[in-house]
Amino acid sequence: MKILIVGSGIAGLSLFHNLKHTQHEIDLIEKAPSARLQGAGICLPANAMAGFESLGFKDEILKHAHQVTEVRFEKASRKLLSKASLLEAPLNQQPFVALERDNLMQVLLKDIETDVQYNKFICDLQHNDNACLVSFNDNSQKEYDLIIAADGINSDTRNKVFDTPDLLDLKVSNWRFCIDYPNHNMQPSYLLGENDLFMFYPISKDKLYCYGQISDPTGEIFKLDAKQAMKQVFSGYEQSVQNAIYNADEVIKGQIKSVKSREVFKHNVLLIGDALHGCPPSLQQGVGMALEDVLALIELLADANNTSEQVLRLFKEQRLTRISWVIDESNKVIKLAELGKSLCGRLLRNTIVRFTGPQNVKGWRKLINNDL
Numbered sequence: 420m421k422i423l424i425v426g427s428g429i430a431g432l433s434l435f436h437n438l439k440h441t442q443h444e445i446d447l448i449e450k451a452p453s454a455r456l457q458g459a460g461i462c463l464p465a466n467a468m469a470g471f472e473s474l475g476f477k478d479e480i481l482k483h484a485h486q487v488t489e490v491r492f493e494k495a496s497r498k499l500l501s502k503a504s505l506l507e508a509p510l511n512q513q514p515f516v517a518l519e520r521d522n523l524m525q526v527l528l529k530d531i532e533t534d535v536q537y538n539k540f541i542c543d544l545q546h547n548d549n550a551c552l553v554s555f556n557d558n559s560q561k562e563y564d565l566i567i568a569a570d571g572i573n574s575d576t577r578n579k580v581f582d583t584p585d586l587l588d589l590k591v592s593n594w595r596f597c598i599d600y601p602n603h604n605m606q607p608s609y610l611l612g613e614n615d616l617f618m619f620y621p622i623s624k625d626k627l628y629c630y631g632q633i634s635d636p637t638g639e640i641f642k643l644d645a646k647q648a649m650k651q652v653f654s655g656y657e658q659s660v661q662n663a664i665y666n667a668d669e670v671i672k673g674q675i676k677s678v679k680s681r682e683v684f685k686h687n688v689l690l691i692g693d694a695l696h697g698c699p700p701s702l703q704q705g706v707g708m709a710l711e712d713v714l715a716l717i718e719l720l721a722d723a724n725n726t727s728e729q730v731l732r733l734f735k736e737q738r739l740t741r742i743s744w745v746i747d748e749s750n751k752v753i754k755l756a757e758l759g760k761s762l763c764g765r766l767l768r769n770t771i772v773r774f775t776g777p778q779n780v781k782g783w784r785k786l787i788n789n790d791l
């Protein structure tokens with residue numbers, strides 16, 4: 420088949436690496452003018468590492484990554500609410516690690532950076548029975564049997580092709596940054612405040628990845644200067660949070676959205692990665708789910724008996740239940756965090772966390788056991 424991959428993020432690059440060496444003819448286009456490095460950190464739960472192992476990247480990633488062994492949920496004062504070990508079954512099937520996002524991108528770009536056609540995007544798609552004629556911004560045209568949209572949560576391809584492309588705005592603003600923190604002995608810690616949360620996640624022996632979020636219904640907090648906003652939002656938190664904000668250098672800010680539609684393909688255009696299931700990072704499943712999409716697709720495309728229609732139908736059958744669960748559950752965890760707005764809600768939320776354990780760990784157990 421002639422296949423077009425749109426977007427060279429984690430999903431697009433992982434897929435291209437594998438398909439490059441198959442009988443299919445593959446083009447990979449990227450709208451940005453060069454490799455898109457984003458800063459901050461990324462956390463990879465065991466199922467993401469299982470995906471990277473199947474794709475042959477695990478050893479290289481481990482060279483840049485830091486393994487964590489426990490997850491802690493705490494109050495803003497850093498008083499422990501609950502904790503869970505990541506060394507117990509079924510979580511111990513793979514290491515839980517974190518690393519600088521740019522290091523992960525460098526691993527995925529190795530050997531294929533020159534294959535990526537940068538500065539290129541789709542202007543128009545004309546569908547016919549078995550193929551799709553694509554017109555690009557550089558005035559070129561090419562016919563493809565399959566178009567794989569890996570162009571992220573704001574997918575332009577999804578907007579062009581699907582009936583319900585809109586995103587659910589969860590009205591949560593967030594900030595991400597890394598700080599130097601020599602000789603720490605930390606495990607991932609999620610501090611629950613009122614309608615806000617702050618996370619420390621070690622990415623090396625000397626560096627922490629920090630993430631903060633707040634419910635921001637009017638979007639007013641998002642408009643503020645990032646450091647100023649964080650100082651204000653986390654002023655009641657324990658001193659280690661204030662210090663981290665003080666030491667923050669490059670801060671990336673964002674607003675959390677979630678893909679609403681459960682459409683997976685139309686004509687011969689298939690969504691994967693965040694274009695299909697972008698959602699809040701509550702379960703840190705973005706990479707894990709993208710890699711599962713890629714592995715499912717690779718297997719379907721490897722079967723020479725599968726037509727493009729069969730690939731699309733079987734992909735949807737295999738993936739829809741699991742990705743729908745991840746989106747719904749990630750949205751739910753955000754809502755649980757927001758319960759803390761009122762004193763009663765806070766007591767209820769903290770009691771749930773005390774008795775049922777860290778919510779992300781609960782989700783990971785279910786995903787790893789495939790118990791959905």
Ligand SMILES: Cc1cc2nc3c(=O)[nH]c(=O)nc-3n(C[C@H](O)[C@H](O)[C@H](O)COP(=O)(O)OP(=O)(O)OC[C@H]3O[C@@H](n4cnc5c(N)ncnc54)[C@H](O)[C@@H]3O)c2cc1C
Pocket residue numbers: 425426427428429430431448449450451455460461462463467539540541569570571572574575576593595673691692693694700703704705706707709
């Ligand atoms: C705040 C935050 C924290 C997160 N933390 C984690 C975490 O710790 N662990 C985890 O697993 N996941 C996390 N995620 C999710 C994770 O980042 C994504 O799921 C992951 O990057 C997979 O993305 P992707 O490749 O599908 O899309 P993206 O990474 O968004 O890549 C899409 C690519 O397509 C390109 N593109 C866009 N439009 C076009 C176009 N029209 N034509 C061509 N190219 C185009 C973009 O430039 C980009 O390079 C987080 C997300 C957020 C927002």
